[in-house]
Amino acid sequence: MSYHGWISLVVLVVAAVLFLTRWIRLELVALSIPVLLFVTGAVPEPEDALAGFGNQAVIAIAAVFVLGAGLQESGVAAALARRVERAAGKSEPRILTLVCGAVIILSAFMSNAATVAVLLPVVVALARRAQLPPSRLLMPLGYAAILGGNLTLIGSSSNLLVSDFLRRTTGSGLGMFEFAVIGAPICIAGVLYLLLVGRRFLPDRDGRGPGASHAHSEKLVADYGLAQSITRVRVGQASALRGSTLAETGIGRDYAVSVLAVTRRGSFGERWVHPGPNFRFERGDDVYLEGPDTEVWRLAEETHSRMGLPGEHAVERVLDHGVGIVEASVPPRSGFLGRTLQEVEFRSRYGLNVLSLWRNDGPVQQDFARLPLAAGDAMLLAGPTDHLRRLRGSQDLVLLSEPDDVRDFSKAPLALLCLGVALLPPLLGLAPLAMSALAGALLMVLTGCLPADQAGRFVEWRVLALIIGTIPLGTALENHGVADLVADTMVGASSWAGAPAVLAGLFLLAALISVTSSNAAAAVILSPVAVRAAEPLGLTPSAALLTVAYGCSCAFVVPFAHQCNLMVAKPGGYTTRDFVVVGSGLSVVVAVVAVTMSTLLGS
Template identity: 45%
Template sequence: MELHGWIALATLLVATFLFITRWIPRPMTALAIPVVLFSTGVLDAGDDALSGFGNHALIAIAAIMVIGGALQESGVATLMARGIMRVGGNSEIRLVTLIMTASATLAAFMNNVAIVAILLPVGVALSRRSGVPAARLLIPLSFGAVLGGTITLIGTAPNFLVASYFNEGPYADGETIGVLDFAPIGVPITIVGLVVMILVGRRLLPSGHTEANDDRHGHSPEEAAAIYRLPERLVEIGVNETSGINGKSIAEADLRGYGVEALLVRRPGAVGSTWLPPQPDLVLQPEDRVFVDGTDEALWRLAETEGVQMGLLDPRTLRSLLAKGLTVGEAAIAPHSDNLGHTLRELRFRNRHGVNVLALWRRNEAVHTGLSDIPLELGDALLVAGDARSMRDLRERRDFVLLTDHSQDENVTRAPLAFAILLGAILPTFLFDFPLPISAIGGAILMVATGCIARRSVLKSIDWTVLCLVVGTLPLGAALEKQGIASAVAGWCLDLHEIFGPAAVHAALLLLAGLMSNLSSNAAAAAIMCPVAVEAARMVHIDPRDALLAVAYGCSCNFVTPFAQCNVIVMGPGGYRARDFILVGLVMAAAVAAVAITMLSLR
């Protein structure tokens, strides 16, 4: 091997070491790779060193991340989480089955890290309600998300990288790896993984402790509202042609002047009702139904003065409103808040934060009247209502500590639209041979245009670390191929093929990809292993698609280390130690490898 080959190999080893130790941030390590390769002459063309920036996979992965963010923000995942909470019960096996099935199903179409983040509070709440320790539920949640990523092309970045490498290469011969080409093996992998976790993996999980009395986790919005007796105070007022507030905006109607707070507006339409937040400029129309909070005296005064119809509501109505875009939260005043000593009127609280204050908790009792003119004190807590986005913004403010769990508060009214856009982005790729990068970009644009994801959330939905890893490691893969290292590794596969047959080649590629995925990242492992897989397939005369699929499934075997992206999220809440992931992770990785190698060899 010539000097440039040794430099390329050294670059791979040093980069892997830095990925493991994280002495340098992983994005910086990855972006340094093309600089080193070009500076040392390993890649003598600038276009080759910067090929990662112009790769179609990079664009598609970013667009798919935006689509996944929209599915999260529009409430698709929330609907499933609520279903789990309703039917969970107290059986550990049932809970593990439900939470793994939910995370795997969602991870087939969304970023698996986002899925774990969404369902983590659900797992903790299930632990608290059932008495099953969180440590018995959160590793299954993490592993379920990893397994689900094997089902579709958009499930995880390595899937798209191997598909893009094959589809754009000269060896495709008119064939492609499509969106659902991963499913014939990915679905059995997921099913076997679920069964292995129930039969074997559960026995290897730590006993942990129950979250039943863990006060670190806040109430749900519904529970917080009940503490302040909000369900008992909810009333629906109807606007008609003769009402004094007809044709007025919420601000002009001045409901607060009566001591009444508007929470949500239902506006009938030709094809169903529209649920609207009570923004100050929203103009009320005949047949509008406004859900409000107020004392009996204030509500009767409003009805008599403005001529509105008033209807009492079932206390369970709040649960329905929480599914239509309203969310309720309890916010404590932070110890060093600049709001201490000021009234809500002086702070212009509604205008600054986009939420209404419904009650104040002071000295173990709720105060519902005269809220605008009460100076805030240390120890006060506010019951506030608004939409999920405003509540998330409030959480980020240093002046408040949000005490409620808002992991399930997304407005789910746009969930059907977001799911339809997802289908619109996927179906053309295998019905009309439409390029996935173009289709994904179109889907991302529609998600933003229709409000399924807020514009300010678009950049947050993109995992820039993954994109940097793709940009940096794709040229490294090309360098390994150019300098003959990929051929050398493929030569070892040829030796295995002569002794054990094609299954040994698939196993070697899968194990190498799995090892690199656990040591660095799954995206980096895929980018580096693609040239090796194709070269090995050429030498032993097997289908390059199967060789690349082996790499993709190997990249999804990152169960073992606690620093894998999904595992690191659940490590703290589950009270895990690093060794808790190793044994159960090895069992799960072995199951995935066995299914993938067997099915690839039978194709």
């Protein structure tokens, strides 16, 4: 091995130690690698040292983060979660099967962590409803999200990286659903293991943390008893509401009711509106009100409007169109103390409706709009997402629940269309994934599925930095013979067992590097090794690379191995031993399926 080969190997070892110990921030370590390789001459050309910044896989991964965020923010993920919640019932195996199935589908197209974030509060609510400890469901939730990443090209960053290496090596990368040929059996075997074996080792333990105490909008509605107090009023030809603004009608001032939303029929169907004080009612508007029936009847009678039944799942319909509900408390030093909601002009100030007031042990039944506020009063607030989020910086109110689960399902069809723009061109051979994914991500923002000022926070910049920094390291290891040396050593050591042993070695190495650094680093470093090792064994390069990709996603044994594990650890009350006990068996199942099928299909 040459001098520069040894330099590359030393850089790899030092980087691995720093990745594992976290003495220095991971992204700083990763971005230092191209500099060191260039300075030492291991990668002499600056274009090669900085190749990661222009790599197609990096662009595709960044775009996929935005696409996944669009699916989350537009309500596509929440819609699937809602269906799981309705169909789950109270049987633990049934709940586990439905949750794992939904998570696997979502994580095939979304960030694994984003999938867990969307479904974590839903699964906690399911556990409570079925009288199960959350620990019986949350670890399978995290594991299923990792398993789902094995199904598609965009399921994980490691999948995109091994495909990009194959494209640069042979001129043709892996297809969008080529991973599913082996990935689907992996998912099925993994879920069966969790149902039949792993479930027996899951602890019965109540967790603590944000996921365990998260207040769903639907739960708040139930706690305050609002499900029965939502009414619909139709603005007719003779209605006094017609042509008047919300402020002029006296709703909320003369009538003790609040407007949740208004639906208006137009040329392109029904449109949901969140009215402000200057909103003007038109004929045919359906006004969703919350308040005592007597007040709604008085409003309808005095304004000559028609009352109607809100319909089944009225609360869900309102929440599904961008109306969020949160709970907020009045702190001891609030400027609202001793003043009424009318005096502080709450609706004009925040653009939100106060649906109910909770004092002492229950909701206040009287006209709370004229009741002086006291420290400790809790209010149920409803309104658009952006208005709710502004409360986070308020000195007069303290949020008791977060509005993060607010969703506007009206954007869901557009989000699915954007996903189609990203996926279909590569499937049809019309454009590379990097280009189509970038186009789909731009459309997510331009169509409003994902707010432009929010898009950046969904991109996992640390992952991108790790990829950008390790791409030239992979190049150096390949160019200076390190990859050949490792591949020859693996082939020679496993000559007695043939291809299965080599693929098992690649899988194990990928899993170990993923746990100690990241799955992206493992994919970059082992891709050239996998291709070199495949040739003398008569395996196709794609089979060896797929094995590496599946190994990169085998992160079940310890909580810090994957972000999904960390996200469920505290809400589920899990210890490291819990992950070792349940995750070890799942790792063996995934490894056996991956290596066996790669050997059979790659020969």
